[in-house]
Amino acid sequence: MSSQPYRLYYDRMTSAFVPHVMLEEMGVDYELVHIDTGVDAHETEEFRAINPNMLIPTLGLPDGRTFGENGAQLVMLGDLHPESGMVPRIGDEDRPAFLQWLFAIATTGHTTIRRYSYPEEYSTRYDAQDSVSEAAYRQLTRFYSVLDGVISGEPWFLPRGFGPLDIYTILILIPFEGDALADILDTRPSLARLHAATHARPTVERLWNFYFGADA
Known part of the structure; x- marks a missing residue:
């Protein structure tokens, strides 16, 4: 190259x-x-x-x-x-799980946070926007529970250690902060550990502040 x-x-x-x-x-x-x-x-x-x-x-x-x-x-x-070592190679035992959950996060998690945060993009009726957000919230909380059940690295998503699934997972929690985030994480211990460990990485926290901090 x-x-x-x-x-x-x-x-x-x-x-x-x-x-x-x-x-x-x-x-x-x-x-x-x-x-x-x-x-x-x-x-x-x-x-x-x-x-x-x-x-x-x-x-x-x-x-x-x-x-x-x-x-x-x-x-x-x-x-x-x-x-x-961040992405399993073709033939690695955890390659199928990596691909499955990467694309689940992209297609279910990421698209649903957009419906939750920007309901006006998903309905031509103003009076339907609250319903769009409510339905998206239910889908998100169900998906967070699914992720909590398949995280296997303690604290990372995969046993191989920190990687793209951890980065992408904390992104799809972005609509929630404070008490709302605590409510989600309190009943999903594996997701909570992943969230805390990923945010504790200096690179992650620096770039999180760059993209989403008060001055963003």
Whole structure:
């Protein structure tokens, strides 16, 4: 591969947090490209050429190819850098579980927090938005319980140790804080341990504050 660095097209308050932590933890060279979604910079023709889906985050590979979707980015980074040990290799015993729960988090967890947080995007009727959020909340709490039952690394998601599933799992808890978060974690001990251990990592906490802190 080329010696050019990875390029992470990001904005704060987005899930670019997930591949950003991965890049930092793997210790690979990368550069950040800020795309200001507040002024719809992700909807320009210039950015459409980089990611036709016009979504953040987008990851640029050292050879110049670019692509989106958190799950795909995490798998690609791990496969390109197997020495990091963060993603099970093809043939590893825990590869199937890794892929199953990575894509469950992406398709069930991540999409449902959007329905919960932005119900106006999922209904054309203003009077239906509360119902959209309520249904999303029920689906999220059920999914959190499912995750609590399959976390097997104590405290990490997989026994191999800290990895992408841990990073992505704390992201899908982001709609909740304070008492609301405590209510979710109090009855899900494995999820609570994963949440605490992941946030205790210096890289995670630094980037969490960068993306979601008071100044984000």
